[in-house]
Amino acid sequence: MSPVDVDAAPATFRPTSDLSQETLDYFGGDDLRARVFFDKYALRDPRGRVLETVPPQMWRRIAREIASVEPTAAKQAEWEEKFYWLLEDFRFIPGGRIMHGAGNPKRVTLLNCFPAGTPVLTKRGFLPIQHVLPGDEVLTHRNRFKLVTHVMERETEEPLVELAVFYLGDQSIRCTPNHRFYAYDPSGSTRWVRADELTKGHYVKVDRITETIPLAELDLLDYLDGGGLEEDGSVYTAMPYVGGNGAVGVKETRRVKRRVALDEQFGRWLGFFVAEGGVTDNSVYFTLSKDEPHLAREIAGLTQSVFGLDASIQERADQPRHWMRVYVHSRVLVRFLRMFFDGRTESHEKQVPQWFLRMPQSIQKAFVGAVFAGDGVISEKSVGLFLANPGLIRQIYTILFRLNVVASVRWEGMLRYTKHRGMWINVGTQPYADAIKAWIRGDFAVESTLVEVDKNYFYKVLDGDLFIKVKQVTYAAAEIQTVYDLAVEDDHSFTVCWLGAHNCYVIPVRDDSIESIFDWMREAARTYSLGGGVGTDLSVLRPRGAPVNNAARSSTGSVSFMELFSLTTGTIGQSGRRGALMITIADSHPDVLDFVKVKRNLTKVRYANISVRVSDEFMRAVESDREFPLGFANEHAEVSRMIRARDLWSELIKGARDYAEPGLIFWDQIKYWSTSEYNGMGVITTNPCSEIPLEPYGNCCLGNVNMACFVSDPFGAQPRVDWERLEPALRAATRFLDNVLDYNADKHPLPAQKAASLKSRRIGVGFTGLGDMLIKLGLKYDTDEAVGFVDQLFERIKNVVYDESVNLACEKGVFPAYDADKHLAGRFVATLQPPVLERIRRHGLRNVALLTVPPVGSGAALAGVTSGIEPIFDRAYVRRSESLSQETFKVYHPLVREYMARFEVEREEDLPLFFVTAHQIKPEMRVKMQAAIQKHIDHSISSTVNLPRDATLEDVERVYLLAWKLGAKGITVYRESSREGILITEEQAAAQSAPATPVVEERRAATPRPRPKVTAGRTERVETPRGRIYVVVNEDEWGVCEVFVHSLDVEAEGVGRLASLALRGGIDPREVIEQLWRVQSKEVAFDRSSSGTVVRVTTIAQAVALALGRALYGEDFRPDKEFPRADVLPAPVNHVRQQTLKFAPNAGVASGSEPIPEVGIARPTNGEAAGNSDHSARMEFIGICPDCGAQLVHENGCAHCPSCGYSKC
Template sequence: SIAAGEGRYGRSRAAVREVAEAFYDMMVDGYFIPNSPTLMNAGKDNGLQYSACYVLPVGDSMPEIFDSVKAAAIIHQSGGGTGFAFSRLRPKDDIVTSTGGRASGPVSFLRVFNGATEAVKQGGTRRGANMGILRVDHPDILEFIDCKLDGGITNFNISVAATEKFMDALDKGEEYDLINPRTGLVAGRLSAKEVFDRIVSAAWRTGDPGMVFIDRINASPANPTPELGQVEATNPCVTGDTLVATPGGWRRADAIQPGDIIETIEGPKPLQQVEVNFGTEVFRVDFADGGHLVVTAAHQFYVRTDRGLFLPVRLDRCRIGDEVQTFHAGVGGMAKILKIEAAGIATTYDLYEPQTDTWITEGYVSRGCGEQPLLPNEACNLGSLNVAKFARKADDGEMSIDWDEMERVVRLGVRFLDDVIEMNPYPLPQIDETVKSNRRIGLGIMGWADLLFLLGISYDGQEAIDLADRLMSFVKDKSHDQCARLAEERGPFPNWSKSIYKDVRPMRNSTVTTIAPTGTISMIAGCSSGIEPIFALAFQHRVKQPDGERVLTFVNETFEQIAREKGFFSDALMAEVAKRGSLHGIPGLPEDAGRVFKTSHDISFEWHVRHQAAFQRYTDNGVSKTINLPNDATEEDVAAAYRLAWALGCLGITVFRDGCKGEQVLNVGVKKDKALPAAGQAVIKPRPHSLAGKTYRKETPIGTAFITVNQTEENEPFEVFVQVGKGGSDTMAVAEALGRLISLTLRMPSALSPQRRLEEVISQLSRIGGAQPMGFGAGKILSLPDALARTLAEHIGQVKTEGAPPSPPKLEERRRIGDLCKECGQATFVYEEGCKKCLSCGFNEC
């Protein structure tokens, strides 16, 4: 049992039993419920783990990628969900040095992870859940934003990791840099507004992607051990003229490449990665030995502690007088920091050597501070208080909160979650080690909307926001105090000395509070989910099972209870609410009922975001909150919600417009009608009477192709015609088929715009190889499909032609173009001298 964890710290059997009874009563009474895997697996000896969520690394190599696929499958099989950051993967079409080929990019591997999840059911009870994140400055960000529009990726929610630089560029209407994670070099620039508009449009259509504000997360308690790594952040460290120690002498940082040998505190080691960033704020640091460095705020020196150890500390956490480690000619030493002052803006460089994670800069020992995952293989154990249970009615009939009872349950919940860490049969040994080094727990709340109902407070009002502030502040204070008491009893978490808490009271857990999704456990508890408003006063929950789909009907118990107490309950009213899902438009109700019993779609997005921000102020980790929007919400509403979340200090945001997915888990009301129709046409677009377009002449390995692209009056591509060779030949048949299929793709109903669909066609056709490519270098044409892709890319502006087009081959160099040879497949099967024969292989039908 979970309480058996108490025995590992000297508690007697009687004491363990007493704690177990307290845990049992707390859950049976509905005051606190742990996350679903703990509820389903603990005490059953089935070997399945108890944590809800795991973070897995995705490295930039085939072994690392498929190690993560394997780990995810094991976690899903044992009932957990997984989060992945794909930002370290090199972009699509980047060079793969080992094979000389081209990389397929993060989105292709996202599809691999999605397919693996589809094949594995979580613990035999539910389908695996995944979160995929890509940084906004990754070169493949546009493909990632649109990757769910075609409906193919069903087992992932996705979010864009937005940096402060991106949000600043968005505010100013400027462009920002795209960074190749393999090289650290700038790979292009995009308009921040255009990227943001793509995010908004995709979220309006499908609910994905959300946004996470990655730099804000790194600076918050959500990253309690910043000295051990950042959350997928790029923080280049030194200016290019900084001298770096190598076996051959000192070299400038901007002259060093991946694979070069550099000096570390353990001798020469090969460099794995160099990261570069442009326009970075830098600071000059002067030392007592006469030297100085110009570095970023994130640069990490090894600073001497009171116990004589050297630990990595970011510059922005260093103080004047700190002693940093030096290393000259193999001899270690120390130098005090004398002065730190701003030094302007510069291009900066970070070197990463994976074995020691050190490098020597001008004689000072530095730590790599770049794009390394935040403690991969970490997990968090979650549980939630049902705050509605703490509402008490006074003798005068007024409702209030029993704060003393809430404190008792908060303290008991923290103890429970810490015991889960001890007893959890983690699916992988590296996860066991990482989890026990940081001991993250996440105590959250549910039943918030029910509590507001009981107190007679409207969700969309300042009184609710003020209560959210007070309640979550209370939970944080008491849970952190209990965490500190457990540290006195059991010792702090092992990485405490490297954490943001190292200079204050020792803590048992690196994070304590999280407001997590509570969809399953809130239904078990019979309360509203998390801090969400009621989705509907009555709703359906659709559950997929092997024998078909079950539809479960729920009516909010708190609403029904209050309606009876207030005297406006009736069977007719309940039937009407069951049809509508809310009280909106139902006549004859008390005035207060319409004000208090509002559902999610009755509340404007501003109040959704304000609630999230209020709870975030007192939450160590993230706040799970979906900004539910009605079906008629606009893209402007989505954009405003995202901007408000940034302005109010949220760590991330997710929106969901009702009906934006053909199939959704919760449905307003219990009527039998199908979901709202998706926006857009449901038929193939008919061809107008006339269209304008362009015809391109393109030399291909099988002859000269004439490619016509016609557009609508809105300048959207509508149809494509391809002609090669003579009519009636197999060559022409293949060309015509290509044109017809592309035209059909452009005219079919789709969430993707015609331009985006054509981009996907180009992606599929590009670089398809044939038997006899033609040309050299950038102008090399591999096949007819490759030539078609290049022409379409030219048409939509993906590539620009420079100078005059290449001239066709001279007459004597031209090969005769005929039909496709059934022997060799070349388009050189011609009819001459009364016989059909192939000019390439000699096959004939004579």
């Protein structure tokens, strides 16, 4: 069967993510390589069925597809075989999108959706997905409620997946095949898995409510709809009547406690009413069996304790089966219950208010115990509950999960005594049944804990979360139907039938938009959706403070749009597609200092790489310590100022050492050596990993020659480069990538990208495995001998590749924008050997540029070689076991393993010196190696210089200066642990696992400074959608120290208390203002300051932010006009009641010289917000692999995972 013959696949072949033994055997048991192939590159059909189990099937598919653009059948057959030879044994590794996409049947849909009727758990309860609205809060996979921002719908004809799991009975979930669920997979990891890739070996996460609301009591007056009277803490109603002889009187109802405590007694009484209760117009009653007098007495006692009402117990011998009833005669209680249950008090329709699902667990235990006591089926080993009320059963089932009880639920037909279809809950696992029995007895101190039990394979407990085993995955018949999806803020997930499902992401379009910026977003999103990456430069945008022609008065600046661009990338990139973004800015742009610092707040711009385009003029200004001009000018705005070059340089160095951002691109070097600076092909920025400078709408076409494959007699007496095979491989690779341009021509997301691609025919023949090649040749990477050898090697490679482009020009024609005179005037072309130059003069070139060194990442892991031009990162890695034990074990780099086996070397220490690793190489030698290769690369190089943990600012500065002086086009420096968790070698892992020696007071807890006895401040009245509030802002000798909020809304006090705690804990008031202002709602109130400035306020939190801002910046503070970003607001000044700062986006006021109080969190400096501090950097988690949870490694200019092969690039 052909690897792409989808229809011929066996009908019984099911979607799976289980690694096949055939795949593992092909890679000689190397689980990492096998997993990278199987998970990332093996072809699957539209339903997720694996069609390729070994690489030769993939090589044949790719070879056939890329050869298909040849003009004749004979040529296609010829080049299919030549390309297969090229790909075989990983001699050539195409870019990941080529490996995955060539010949891949289209299987991407725009939305991952559920059909109408699918129940979604919201704060309003379970709602059909089509009834969920923007503004609803839904339970997410993090067991918390988050806001729905958008609801999407579309029509589809595709067959839907039907997912069934154990414990949910016949509650199957239908969804589009690509919708993802959070699952534990057979390899032992937890991750998001497509529905059509789920198997019976998967366990899907159950979402549970963990939030508890602080509701202490109910006021019965609130439930009497204005008709209640109060006296001595009780409520009653009174109704006039006319008696005999026309006498008028007033009939009063029985008194009921006005305030009902929400405690275990109330929960117990409510449970009995749900199970056994009903109402008439005048009474509340409970129907019990004559065998349950103890329950009757308990209900009567609870009624007196909870409501202050007496109850009567009446036996009814005339009733079948001898029932008894408990009566409570109280119209007030009847009215309360009807309002409490929203008018639905019949047995088949009762449901508790949705807020009850978030009540304290002790109250819910009392409730559950009473329900099971009243309607449960109790046996020695299990407990069960049947109710002809599916809505209530779902609520109780949700509560059981919250109480850590594992239960099953199933539909049941109408039983003998019911008129409505019912549902069963069954608790058949002993520890959970015992807990419910304790609650039935009234022992609410008993806790249920999620534990795995012997011989129960239907669920797993991982880190306190419950995962339920998949029972079956099938397909429903195809039909035209409407399907829906939700966009959820922050967690990007929601709960469907108690299971955690991923959502699609949407970036809402806000007002005050700029057409070109939002055009960029639209085009970038489309590019990401089809697997592309994007680079953009911000230098064309006006800087912060420049005038604008709209209501904002001044621009927020180019940096303010970075988060928007980043979110666009993350939105697409995290939905199963690969979004990648590079943002650059010129060193002369007035916003460059803001740009350099933006990612020091580790919550900002998370989905983009950033680099500064550095000029030779700037570098010379740094060397001579002189001023450097910043400027921006267009027809709308002009801004200019001078800065000390070394001030910007110091921030660049600090960013590189402490945050690994931004990178440096030596832009004058790129422009100087560029081969495309004519006919509209001039480069303006780079691709996301910076190895390809690009023109507008230019794109990358990349593949990598595996240099490790081309060594004769490796480790022998006379090892040498196998040019007899390397040169044909270089020529075939050049043709292969040129064919990809034609194969992909109609697959570009944007017409402009297609036009740019075919106009220049830019390709990137790249290289990987150089570190392994040098080892096989016996050359130590960090020696002058190795650098000299590599210089000569790439000199020859350059000429071979360019010569092949001439051959293609002769056969197929030059690239459309080719201009012989202009191209031959380029400085790079002039470095070619005279015979090649002469051939170019006569025949031209097929491609405007041809060579690069990209990050190879997963491709190198697949081939089992070093990445790009990097040395071995480490001789051995620490990997986690895929079993539940998660034990670690040592995995050798493949070439190290091969050498040790061949020469019977038992210890790493006995390896030859040429097995040098990245951490053992002096940074200067890494720079020299990159510079030697760069001379022969017409594009650029993505590579990383790894520095030790104790590297200083001066060490980083030396690397940067040396790279510039040696002619590198860019450089990436990575200091170990500059982002905690990215680099981990075997030695570090051992150090991390060793017991730590306690260090006294190495890091103190954050302790707020004491409140002084006397403070001074101001009180301001602010209008909010919830009514008028009063905000008191006080300060001590250190500045603003507390905020009091007086409001009828008791939760408003919590906002003030937390703000005060943050302020006295040393948090910058600007950060407090920004965070409070972010709390928004759809309600609006308008508040006018004492100066007449009107501000839109949507929440109490925003009102507090407004009052705090006015205290600091005066009455004209307008956070609704210009978002109050902490890094834009002026620095606060102490004793602000005597001083008023002018509020402007670019205002900056130096703080006074008062001493900083001793608090647990250091007070941030004026130049940076609190989020930019080194303290924040220690909390960074970006170095964790999103696929397997292992530590990422940063090499070849990109983060990738040595454990599973994931690559960020």
